């Protein structure tokens with residue numbers, strides 16, 4: 001069976017974009033693949049975290065993975081920091097990644113412009129750690145958004161470089177783009193993607209938002225000066241984004257959505273989108289609350305899965321040590 005690897009940074013709160021673009025598509029992949037889903041908390045350290053909030057966010061993401069339908073008995077869901085092989089292979093791959101390659105990364109350029117007071121070495125070598133995440137599990141497939149494409153290219157290059165020197169050690173992973181790969185845009189600036197690190201809370205629907213908050217945010221969403229619900233990303237990015245969200249959530253095509261709101265104003269339309277999203281999140285919220293009330297199940301899954309992940313990761317790490325000529329433990 002093929003192996004699939006994916007994860008999210010444990011920075012902040014998951015958004016509707018993360019849900020529609022990633023999480024929702026991960027569910028049921030375990031029917032066809034051996035799946036590993038990480039909560040990538042080591043990656044989050046490239047930005048300063050408040051320890052209390054950080055722990056809360058990371059645990060919440062784990063719970064949200066499960067509440068969204070990932071089955072921790074069939075998928076390996078774990079915290080990156082619980083498997084020390086990530087940091088260990090990360091260092092080794094640092095030594096096989098060139099400064100010139102890392103210099104070209106647009107995420108490094110964007111993030112260092114945004115955090116000019118904290119351009120740390122971790123932010124720069126991020127792609128080497130991400131390569132380790134994937135290669136440790138000999139992943140064949142990595143579902144990612146377009147924003148992560150450059151990083152996956154480095155991962156493949158580094159793996160090939162290593163294999164060329166030491167023989168077949170790593171599986172070379174392929175990017176995997178789920179069919180419904182909707183790219184959800186910001187509600188405030190619909191030409192920018194919705195992102196959990198956006199400072200404008202009205203731009204983003206968080207998965208923890210309640211019904212009233214969701215409806216209020218959709219009511220405020222930026223549209224245009226026309227009054228026609230028509231799909232036209234170029235000229236009507238705000239309306240088109242709302243149509244896409246509505247379409248994914250209610251399983252309708254853009255034509256069907258346009259017909260449904262023919263002759264209706266933006267007010268009615270936005271309310272309908274808000275209600276559809278809130279309806280979709282109702283059972284998700286109920287499941288989250290249930291899992292949080294009694295933490296036994298989640299805690300048990302965290303323990304079991306970190307051991308399982310470590311077993312696979314250490315197998316690869318031992319192989320790497322041997323190939324490199326590091327002295328065996330006695």
Ligand code: ATP
Nearest residue numbers: 008009017018021022145183184193194195196197
């Ligand atoms: P950050 O701002 O911290 O980078 P993010 O919202 O971009 O946060 P990531 O942890 O970088 O989240 O990405 C997690 C997953 O969610 C990735 O697979 C990414 O492609 C997907 N994703 C992120 N934002 C969107 C979006 N607006 N629409 C669809 N998919 C998205």
Ligand code: MG
Nearest residue numbers: 009147195196
């Ligand atoms: Mg991102």
